[in-house]
Amino acid sequence: MPPYRIAPSILSANFARLGDEVCRVVDAGADFIHFDVMDNHYVPNLTVGPMVCKAIRPLVDIPIDVHLMVKPVDRIIPDFALAGADIISFHPEASEHIDRTLQLIHDHGCKAGLAFNPATPLDYLSHVLDKVDLVLIMSVNPGFGGQQFIPHALQKIADVRALITSSGKPIMLEVDGGIHVNNIRRVAEAGADTFVSGSAIFGQPDYRQIIATMREELAACHLDAPAAR
Numbered sequence: 524m525p526p527y528r529i530a531p532s533i534l535s536a537n538f539a540r541l542g543d544e545v546c547r548v549v550d551a552g553a554d555f556i557h558f559d560v561m562d563n564h565y566v567p568n569l570t571v572g573p574m575v576c577k578a579i580r581p582l583v584d585i586p587i588d589v590h591l592m593v594k595p596v597d598r599i600i601p602d603f604a605l606a607g608a609d610i611i612s613f614h615p616e617a618s619e620h621i622d623r624t625l626q627l628i629h630d631h632g633c634k635a636g637l638a639f640n641p642a643t644p645l646d647y648l649s650h651v652l653d654k655v656d657l658v659l660i661m662s663v664n665p666g667f668g669g670q671q672f673i674p675h676a677l678q679k680i681a682d683v684r685a686l687i688t689s690s691g692k693p694i695m696l697e698v699d700g701g702i703h704v705n706n707i708r709r710v711a712e713a714g715a716d717t718f719v720s721g722s723a724i725f726g727q728p729d730y731r732q733i734i735a736t737m738r739e740e741l742a743a744c745h746l747d748a749p750a751a752r
């Protein structure tokens with residue numbers, strides 16, 4: 524099976540006992556912890572910052588995948604790197620200088636991701652594909668968990684997969700929003716390899732079982748391993 528990764532989003536965790544929630548989802552087989560950062564400016568919601576990332580860092584031995592939905596973005600990047608982030612993704616609309624922001628993330632020792640809203644064209648990728656480690660395709664509009672998957676994202680995922688394949692680089696292709704057991708296989712068949720899931724995992728009593736069921740769906744994919752991973 525290709526190296527699929529499941530990245531539970533803590534946005535749907537019980538924040539009153541976040542440390543315990545994070546440990547439970549790691550024990551249940553999560554590959555990444557997806558850490559959604561919202562600022563009530565770039566998106567109409569407010570979540571958590573580097574202090575919370577720093578607090579959960581010693582509890583987990585898997586990568587922390589920080590998704591910045593903040594504007595401006597550069598000021599906060601070093602803080603997340605210091606707080607133990609492994610991957611930092613941002614939205615191109617939130618940066619005045621995309622190339623500089625990617626460099627800033629790399630300079631701080633993290634992998635860099637570029638995130639695309641449902642209506643954001645992929646054009647932003649054309650001059651920086653060699654500088655990204657991850658492309659994040661939003662399959663909902665950012666700001667809230669529990670929204671419905673926007674089917675238009677499937678074509679976009681396929682388009683990004685084609686770009687990654689032709690680049691020959693091991694760029695991760697992550698999809699975020701509305702991922703459930705009943706659509707994860709279709710999303711993988713479109714070309715994704717990394718799956719953010721918030722409400723579908725944290726909404727269940729047994730995290731291990733839901734992650735295992737997602738992996739069974741992925742194992743049944745009609746697809747050879749995508750060329751670039």
Ligand code: DX5
Pocket residue numbers: 532534535557559590663664665666667668669670699700701702719720721722723
């Ligand atoms: C939305 C966030 C997502 C969200 C996904 O802005 O970026 O990571 O938590 O939640 P679900 O899986 O519930 O759509």
Ligand code: ZN
Pocket residue numbers: 532557558559590699719
């Ligand atoms: Zn996210």
